[in-house]
Amino acid sequence: MPSPAAVNDGLAERFETVIGLEIHVQLQTRTKLFCSCPNAFGGAPNSRTCPICLGMPGALPVLNEAAVRYATRAALALGCVVNRRSRFARKNYFYPDLPKGYQISQYDQPLAGEGRFELDVEGRRQSVRIIRLHLEEDAGKSIHDGMPRSATGSYVDLNRCGVPLVEIVTAPELRSAGEAVAFLSALRDTLLYLEVTDASMEEGSLRCDANISLREHGAATLNPKTELKNLNSFRFLRQALAFEIERQAALLAAGEPLRQGTRLFDERGGETIAMRVKEEAHDYRYFPEPDLVPVALDEAALAAAAAAVPELPLARFDRFVAPAGYELSTDAAAELVAERRRADYFEAMVAAGAAPQAAANWVRMEIGRWLNESAAEMAGFPVPAAAMAELLRAIDDGTVAAGVAGQVMDRMAETGRAAADIIAGEAFRQISASDQLAPVVKAVLAAHPDEVAAFHGGREQVFGFLMGQVMKATQGKANPDTVRRLVRAGLER
Numbered sequence: 346m347p348s349p350a351a352v353n354d355g356l357a358e359r360f361e362t363v364i365g366l367e368i369h370v371q372l373q374t375r376t377k378l379f380c381s382c383p384n385a386f387g388g389a390p391n392s393r394t395c396p397i398c399l400g401m402p403g404a405l406p407v408l409n410e411a412a413v414r415y416a417t418r419a420a421l422a423l424g425c426v427v428n429r430r431s432r433f434a435r436k437n438y439f440y441p442d443l444p445k446g447y448q449i450s451q452y453d454q455p456l457a458g459e460g461r462f463e464l465d466v467e468g469r470r471q472s473v474r475i476i477r478l479h480l481e482e483d484a485g486k487s488i489h490d491g492m493p494r495s496a497t498g499s500y501v502d503l504n505r506c507g508v509p510l511v512e513i514v515t516a517p518e519l520r521s522a523g524e525a526v527a528f529l530s531a532l533r534d535t536l537l538y539l540e541v542t543d544a545s546m547e548e549g550s551l552r553c554d555a556n557i558s559l560r561e562h563g564a565a566t567l568n569p570k571t572e573l574k575n576l577n578s579f580r581f582l583r584q585a586l587a588f589e590i591e592r593q594a595a596l597l598a599a600g601e602p603l604r605q606g607t608r609l610f611d612e613r614g615g616e617t618i619a620m621r622v623k624e625e626a627h628d629y630r631y632f633p634e635p636d637l638v639p640v641a642l643d644e645a646a647l648a649a650a651a652a653a654v655p656e657l658p659l660a661r662f663d664r665f666v667a668p669a670g671y672e673l674s675t676d677a678a679a680e681l682v683a684e685r686r687r688a689d690y691f692e693a694m695v696a697a698g699a700a701p702q703a704a705a706n707w708v709r710m711e712i713g714r715w716l717n718e719s720a721a722e723m724a725g726f727p728v729p730a731a732a733m734a735e736l737l738r739a740i741d742d743g744t745v746a747a748g749v750a751g752q753v754m755d756r757m758a759e760t761g762r763a764a765a766d767i768i769a770g771e772a773f774r775q776i777s778a779s780d781q782l783a784p785v786v787k788a789v790l791a792a793h794p795d796e797v798a799a800f801h802g803g804r805e806q807v808f809g810f811l812m813g814q815v816m817k818a819t820q821g822k823a824n825p826d827t828v829r830r831l832v833r834a835g836l837e838r
């Protein structure tokens with residue numbers, strides 16, 4: 346990417362960066378927000394539409410209660426105050442992917458106000474204020490390329506019209522591109538824990554706009570901001586902000602005025618490009634949606650939403666590393682906690698008797714390997730946690746060699762049989778008997794006279810090599826303690 350940083354080295358440090366994010370999240374409901382069309386990604390263009398989401402005159406919207414439930418759950422997880430009563434409003438603007446000529450959104454009475462979201466930024470705890478969370482419908486998509494007559498016109502696909510969204514707006518409290526990325530990442534993890542969205546940035550179910558301005562350190566007022574639209578990956582968010590910080594710093598340093606406006610990030614050029622001067626709220630002529638009654642939440646609905654909020658990733662991380670908890674390393678805890686099902690599986694193994702450290706290693710290493718090789722998600726791992734705990738017990742009591750336990754796990758996944766079964770029936774048993782291993786050790790030493798001589802000449806590290814040769818000769822089934830003892834004895838002879 347073109348790097349103004351190289352030219353204006355250190356310029357950005359003269360100013361304080363102020364970033365606020367607006368995040369749109371598609372809710373994973375079965376149907377759309379105001380009609381019964383299926384809510385799913387893709388499909389033949391305009392195949393998932395009806396008079397309501399096409400905006401036909403006279404068609405009346407009916408609110409999807411599941412969307413309200415999901416949005417309320419998300420609001421509570423972000424520490425937001427949920428309003429007992431909220432209402433929809435029409436946001437009027439013209440665009441080909443918006444057939445009604447307005448978007449049904451929430452304006453003066455959103456579903457939820459003020460919240461606080463705590464996150465970890467490179468080991469430092471930070472809490473970011475949430476200004477609001479509201480429900481709205483998605484618009485369709487314009488297609489500019491790849492269609493038969495793309496050269497002369499654009500096409501429109503309205504399948505996405507009416508897909509439920511929550512919009513989450515943060516206060517301008519983020520102070521660097523790194524903090525913005527950390528926030529979006531933590532928010533994504535949390536939303537996935539809530540099981541309200543698939544949060545796929547490639548498919549557009551999590552979309553981020555960033556508002557950014559710079560000011561003198563210590564200044565109380567904000568300068569005009571730039572709104573960066575539709576940053577659809579963590580990398581683009583970071584790059585666009587980095588570019589914009591340098592661009593604005595150069596303008597400020599030169600004494601030139603900043604202008605409020607919307608800019609697009611050009612992924613190929615790695616730079617932001619002016620799109621339009623930012624419209625104000627009054628440009629949208631918001632007014633209350635007359636076709637929908639206000640959203641009312643009673644005590645029972647709020648209690649049910651609260652009950653559906655699981656332990657969130659950060660709290661879980663703290664519990665996993667706590668001395669009174671599993672006492673895992675921060676790396677292990679972070680990796681396990683990043684995905685709810687993986688952390689669940691780990692905890693199920695521990696509940697079935699596995700030692701936390703060993704269980705964590707197995708989930709991260711061997712199960713991770715299996716998932717990679719099988720191109721599967723954690724949910725697709727077929728071995729129950731209790732069966733895995735049994736395998737770990739077999740390693741502990743010496744029934745199976747640690748070196749081949751991964752293969753035992755593979756067989757368990759393949760056949761659905763228990764560890765004990767596979768170890769008994771197949772050649773996975775650990776070889777601990779000295780009389781079985783002694784000839785192997787002897788052969789290995791005889792085959793490596795140079796290494797043996799080197800060892801006697803003081804090169805202690807050759808010991809590990811010779812041990813490795815014995816393990817290899819036994820396909821990893823030898824008991825390492827026995828091998829160590831025999832190699833040591835063989836060398837001393």
Ligand code: ZN
Nearest residue numbers: 380382395398
């Ligand atoms: Zn529809």
Ligand code: MN
Nearest residue numbers: 369450481512
């Ligand atoms: Mn919006």
